[in-house]
Amino acid sequence: xxxxxxxxxxxxxxxxxxxxxxxxxxxxxxxxxxxxxSDIGLAMRLAGYNCHISTEVATVLKVNISWQHFYPGCSTxxxxxxxVLKTLQEDGFxxxxxxHNGTVVVDAKEGEINxxxxxxxxxxxxESVHLEDVEWVPLPFEEDFxxxxxxxxxxxxxxxxxxxxxxxxxxxMKTHVFTTITGxxxxxxxxxxxxxxxxxxxxxxxxxxxxxxIQKNIHPGIFSLTDGTFAGSGPGPRAMQWHQKNVLLAGAxxxxxxxxxxxxxxxxxxxxxxxxxxxxxxLGCGRISDINIVGEDISEVNWxxxxxxxxxxxxxxxxxxxxxxxxxxxxxxxxxxPLAYLASNIYHNEYWLRFIGKKRIREAMxxxxxxxxxxx
Numbered sequence: 147x148x149x150x151x152x153x154x155x156x157x158x159x160x161x162x163x164x165x166x167x168x169x170x171x172x173x174x175x176x177x178x179x180x181x182x183x184s185d186i187g188l189a190m191r192l193a194g195y196n197c198h199i200s201t202e203v204a205t206v207l208k209v210n211i212s213w214q215h216f217y218p219g220c221s222t223x224x225x226x227x228x229x230v231l232k233t234l235q236e237d238g239f240x241x242x243x244x245x246h247n248g249t250v251v252v253d254a255k256e257g258e259i260n261x262x263x264x265x266x267x268x269x270x271x272x273e274s275v276h277l278e279d280v281e282w283v284p285l286p287f288e289e290d291f292x293x294x295x296x297x298x299x300x301x302x303x304x305x306x307x308x309x310x311x312x313x314x315x316x317x318x319m320k321t322h323v324f325t326t327i328t329g330x331x332x333x334x335x336x337x338x339x340x341x342x343x344x345x346x347x348x349x350x351x352x353x354x355x356x357x358x359x360i361q362k363n364i365h366p367g368i369f370s371l372t373d374g375t376f377a378g379s380g381p382g383p384r385a386m387q388w389h390q391k392n393v394l395l396a397g398a399x400x401x402x403x404x405x406x407x408x409x410x411x412x413x414x415x416x417x418x419x420x421x422x423x424x425x426x427x428x429l430g431c432g433r434i435s436d437i438n439i440v441g442e443d444i445s446e447v448n449w450x451x452x453x454x455x456x457x458x459x460x461x462x463x464x465x466x467x468x469x470x471x472x473x474x475x476x477x478x479x480x481x482x483x484p485l486a487y488l489a490s491n492i493y494h495n496e497y498w499l500r501f502i503g504k505k506r507i508r509e510a511m512x513x514x515x516x517x518x519x520x521x522x
Contacts, residue, residue, distance in 0.1 A: 169438040170399035170431050172406045176442055177375065177394050179225075179518040186229025187236065189396040190371060192440055195314075196237060198398040199367040204241035205234065205312040209274075210333050211246055213494070214257035216519070217503055218388035218510040219378035222316040224262040224522040226373040230314060231270040242270075243311075247277040247336035250344065251490045254278075262522040277337060280307040287363050292352040292423070297345050304338050304360065312367035313337075315400070319393075319407050320378030320386060321451050323459035324350050324466075326418045328383055329407050330370035330400040334361055345479065348466040351419035358400060358429050370403045371396045374410070375515055379451035381459055385498050388510055391449065393442070401430025402437045409434050410444055411451040458493045462486075 173192035177185040199205060207230060209222045227244060234242055244267050248254035254276060258264050267274050282303040294302055315333040322328035324347060334357045335343060346353040361368055374393040378386030393410070397403040401424045405415035415421045415432045425432035455463070464470040510516045 169436050170397060170402040171438045171440055172395060172397035172399070172402050173440050174406065174410075174442040174444055175394045175396075177392055179375075179514045182225045182375065182394075182518075183229040183232055185394060186226065186371060187233035189394040189441070190230070190233050190369075193369075193396040193398065195369050195396065195398065199239075199312045199314065199369050201237075201239050203310060203312055203366055204243060205239055205314060205367075206308060207231065207242060207244045208313055208315045208333055208337055209244055209246050209258075209263055210315075210317050210336075211248075211252060211254045211257035211261065211263075212328075212383035214253045214260060215495070215499060215503075216260050216262075217384065217386075217499075217507060218515070219318050219320050219376035219386060220382075220384055221257060221261050222263065222318065223373050223375060223519070224266050225375070225518060226316055226318075226371065227263055228266045228270070228522075230316065230371050231266065231272065234314075235270065242272050244272060244274040245277060245307075245337065246274060249336060250487045251494075262519070265522050275307060277305045277307070278340075280305050282306065282340060283309075285360065289356075289359055289363065291356045291359065293346065293349040294353065294356045297349070297353075298342075302360075303340065304364070308337065309364045311365065312369075313361065313365045315368075315370040315372075317370065317372050318377065319372055319374035319391065319395070319411065320382040321380060321411065321453040322382045323453060323455055323463075325354070325420060326413060326453050327404065327408050327411060329372055329404040331355075331358055331404050331420060331424065333370075334358070347462065348471075351423060354420040355423045355427060355429065358424055361400075362429070367398075368400060369396070369398050370400055372403060372407055374407070376510070377411070377449070377451075379411070379449070379453075381454040381456045384494055385456050385502070388506060389449070390513060390515060399430045399437075401425055401432050405432045405434055406437060406439060406444065410447045410449060412448045413451075456493065456498070458490050461489075 175189040246254040372395040380386040408415040421432040
């Protein structure tokens with residue numbers, strides 16, 4: 147397999163962006179805590195972000211909060227949000243909106259504080275929006291979806307706030323118990339589907355492809371800046387082992403960005419269903435050999451990450467794909483459903499965080515990235 151690393155001259159900028167019929171560009175930039183803010187700008191410009199994101203409309207910065215607690219590699223880092231905001235402001239963008247979503251098991255408003263996104267927003271003079279506080283409207287177009295019309299036969303609703311705005315996704319490089327990896331494509335999951343999004347977990351890969359179709363209809367520009375400073379291996383998005391990897395990824399093709407992340411983590415991207423299906427439907431490029439990877443040479447990179455399971459995810463998989471499948475509607479769409487949320491919260495917040503996670507967090511705080519986190 148040939149990796150199309152165009153050059154290692156990181157002074158290059160948007161001259162490497164994709165033309166019609168040319169391979170999509172994904173930049174990979176090495177970084178460190180002292181230079182990460184400028185390195186984020188470098189990664190974005192190297193991937194030609196300003197050819198895809200216009201200053202003429204507002205730009206949503208879609209923050210990823212996978213846990214209301216800080217855990218390395220789990221959620222958008224403060225430097226990730228800070229660097230993207232500063233880059234955009236340097237380049238003349240004025241209407242910038244960090245945007246969060248909660249879930250049935252994650253309080254995003256608490257997470258915004260614990261992950262220091264609120265501090266970053268204030269220091270850059272912008273105000274955040276929480277999608278649970280905005281109006282949700284019927285999808286303003288018809289589409290031949292793979293699964294969403296079946297999951298929501300009464301209609302799909304999305305935040306009106308997101309329509310006709312650019313979006314920049316801010317995922318981290320980590321594994322996931324249901325999707326193997328989670329990144330740019332899955333970052334739309336919380337933003338476009340409300341608190342009933344867990345109904346889609348049994349068809350999660352097809353759902354992510356449908357959500358990319360929606361994004362291409364409602365956003366004039368889409369981009370991603372993926373943070374691999376801390377990266378996570380194991381039963382993500384929460385109960386992972388963190389690793390310092392010191393890299394940043396950026397690109398406009400969300401499928402390609404996730405494919406490069408998957409390759410670096412040790413997977414064949416086309417073995418991951420949502421990447422393969424999106425590629426097959428022409429929504430992006432999942433084949434590493436057809437992606438123009440600029441910046442670092444990743445041809446020999448293989449972190450050998452593994453996704454794994456928690457006790458909670460094993461139970462969920464029995465419901466989605468196992469022996470408990472006949473009980474899925476009763477367990478996930480009835481009055482007993484909150485018991486599943488309670489079980490997840492007890493496991494992650496009371497057991498795993500207390501007895502495993504906090505020790506790992508203390509170790510992370512001793513690193514240079516941990517020290518940078520404490521400075522915010």
